[in-house]
Amino acid sequence: MNDITAEDRYYTAEGIVDFDPVHIFECGQCFRWEQCEDGSYNGIAEGRIVNIRYDAGNGGFGGSGSPNAGSGECSSGSDTRKRGGSLTITPCTEEEFNEIWYDYFDLGRDYGAIKECLSENDEIMKKAVSYGYGIRILKQDLWETIVSFIISQNNNIPRIKGCIERLCENFGEPVEQGAYLLDRKTYDIPSPEKLASLSEEDLAPVRLGYRARYLIETARTVCEKGLPGDFEDLSALCGVGPKVANCISLFGMQDHASFPIDVWVMKVMHDLYGLPEKDKKAMAQFAREKFGDLGGFAQQYLFYYMRDRS
């Protein structure tokens, strides 16, 4: 298909810590990454298809070691700093890594410090963090997160993924870069303009159920008023309530204080933290006070921990 050397265009970054593709891609923040047989992931993001491989290096948690990484000082003492592993992205140039994937994977953030801070005086969080130690919150495209999380409501993850794929296949533009990685033709999320032009009948093959109307209406609003800029804008969109708005805020707007409360987080808050069942108001307040600006990170560790063990 493409030139034979295409597969040699990869880039490897060394010394990457607090990173595990399984944790990152299976923690429910994204829906278009798929695990390969060798444990690497193929995914569609930033208008291209890439393969992500992470090698933890010797042992992964190599006790001492001096990471020598540029970030230098690691202030807080007594912890088990990881030496870090290597992250390989294919196809990818050094420029693409620096300009696209470094931000996408939030590599400039010290997750070690975040985990330490959250775990302080919190045995529950300590377990959750230890379970999902390699989670990073991806910097995803805003429109994609809007579409994805409108679809996500009252829905399960395998079906959400199916809906998004069918939506892209039926109405999205083909993705060219990196297409050789997949054995099928692959398409991007349809633009607001494209979705705004559709009827509910047009969307029938995607089997979105009652969410089809939400998507069309939201697309039309975005075409008219532009993309949302804050939580209030988000909440004005059709099919976007408090939970979905928090997800979009967190994953698409990098508001890392957002704390989406879904059925799994409610289960954590009740079963583990002992809050009254289904009292979202109390849960939101509890999270604000306990996790503050780190609410989004806390939520991801807790969500992944609870969902994977049920």
Place this chain on the structure above:
DNA sequence: TGCCAGGTGATCG
């Protein structure tokens, strides 16, 4: 089979 899923909008008191 029946319950449930990363809830929201509409419609009541």
Place this chain on the structure above:
DNA sequence: CGATCACATGGC
């Protein structure tokens, strides 16, 4: 406000 209900579609 706050509680209740319908909503499409399937995963398990």
